[in-house]
Amino acid sequence: MSATKTFRVLPGFNLTLGYTLGYLSLIVLIPLAAVFLKTAELSLDEFWNVVTAPRVLASYKLSFGMSLLAAAINAVFGLMLAWALVRYSFPGKKLIDALVDLPFALPTAVAGISLTALYAKNGWFGQYLDPLGIQVAFKPLGVLVALVFIGLPFVVRTVQPILEDLDTELEEAATSLGARRWQAFRHVILPILFPALLTGFALAFARAVGEYGSVIFIAGNIPMVSEITPLMIITKLEQYDYAGATAIATVMLLLSFILLLIINGLQAWTAKRTGRDR
């Protein structure tokens, strides 16, 4: 129908849609489907036994708990970092801006080894923390440190462009109307940044849940204490228990998917509440 056909400057809807679906299938959907297929080899009982084994349950708690905590820490400090980078100029700003991306680029094993070296009992930081009774390396706290490290760039890079667009006039308007500093931040700046902050949080969380390389060095991998879920999967693989590995992977996938869905829903809700979707 010519009435419903809209003119576009750049044509190619069919091509791009086809490409999108094909690409997505090849890269994401087919591998994931294989995970489910392999899992289906197990009976329901076997599946349940594998995914609810005490060691595996403890690993869920550690992986998801620490990932959420790490993402939350990154949301706070990433916002502060982005704020400093956008609002102020200081010597070496460009350098620091570039440094933020390093956790993206560094092989995670390198990060894991250097963090372990720093926080071990005889390391640079560890030697001062140990007398205080704080042990980082080979403890759940070590997992948190590694996850904070690898998730940092996500929050900074999602919040930064929004902050750059944020007009200082809004803060000036708020203060001229009598708002204290905290009120201006809480009622004017934060609501505007919130969707981007949430996106950064979700990305940092997703990255942290899937992280393996940097964590296994610092975690110490003590059963029931500092084993992460990806490690459980690797362990199963090393024992040639492919179905068991994919079973745990399936649970991880579903949990991550549900959490990301909740975060997305939260985003849509705030957008609606603040009139952004109109």
Next chain:
Amino acid sequence: MSIQVRNIQKQFGAFTALDDISLDFPTGELVALLGPSGCGKTTLLRIIAGLEQADSGQVLLDGEDASGTHVRDRQVGFVFQHYALFRHMTVFDNVAFGMRMKPRRERPSEKQIAQKVHELLNLVQLDWLADRFPSQLSGGQRQRIALARALAVEPRVLLLDEPFGALDAKVRKELRRWLRKLHDDLHITSIFVTHDQEEALEVADRVVLMNHGHVEQIGTPEEVYRHPATPFVYGFLGAVNFFHGRVEGDGLRVGDDHLNHAAGSFGQGAEVVAFARPHELDIVVDGAAGQGIAARISRILAFGVTARVELDGLNGATGQHFEVELTRERVSELSLEEGQSVRLLPSRLSIFEQSHAATAGAGK
């Protein structure tokens, strides 16, 4: 409440934004700060508001030194050029913002706030938009909401930074009239910044003309328009023709032509520049050489009540453009045609010394 500024000095690096500015803004007046961009008018307004700190000098609010007072304690209403509405809040919440930010013991109840917000929205005639978000409003509506929001905290003075700058011509004209009426009703001391001379002359009780961080002239719109104190003011307010020349005998020599106008206190041979408004020039078709300025008609625009004749200078005034305003009867009486060579005779000339005039027309 009255506002006074005393010897305000403001420097941005090597650039002097404000150079020793002292001004009085009496209670209840609507004053325009007028000047080209970069003249320091917005900086001055922001210093009065407390959004910017002067390097030296004082701001007195009601005779009290407010230089060290924070913006939020100065009780000034500030309206921004780009509205600065909180886009995540409804119109209602925007207007209520100032009241809700008050410390708990001074804060009115939600019911009182709602009543006050609706009162203000009625005042700006936009009560029906209370539940909308700023993105759903037109520019003119947004600026009226911004004004209502500023008035909600019952400011002692109202400061408006190019309030109509981002609006289209028609809405601008409407809002101008509306602002004037609002001021007549509220009588709150107001200062607004503009680079639009028509806007300043039309709305303000008094106009402060600024250029390069200096005050050029202060006066009622009529005073500054009829009796510009400096070449800059002459050039900035309305269309103007200027002639560069030298004092010679009892008149001026401009290129090869001569103007019989007393040059006042200027000495013989002084380099001067003379100004005449378009309606202060007459066209002579058969003038003798040496009388008036030779020029050639390039265009006749006769669609208005008056006709506008555009001319190019001849005889040493080459490359210069002139503009003359005549009645349409006069145009047909003289049977003017495009391309015709004529002479221009000023009925009134304002003459300034040349060095002074260097800044003239800078804002054009």
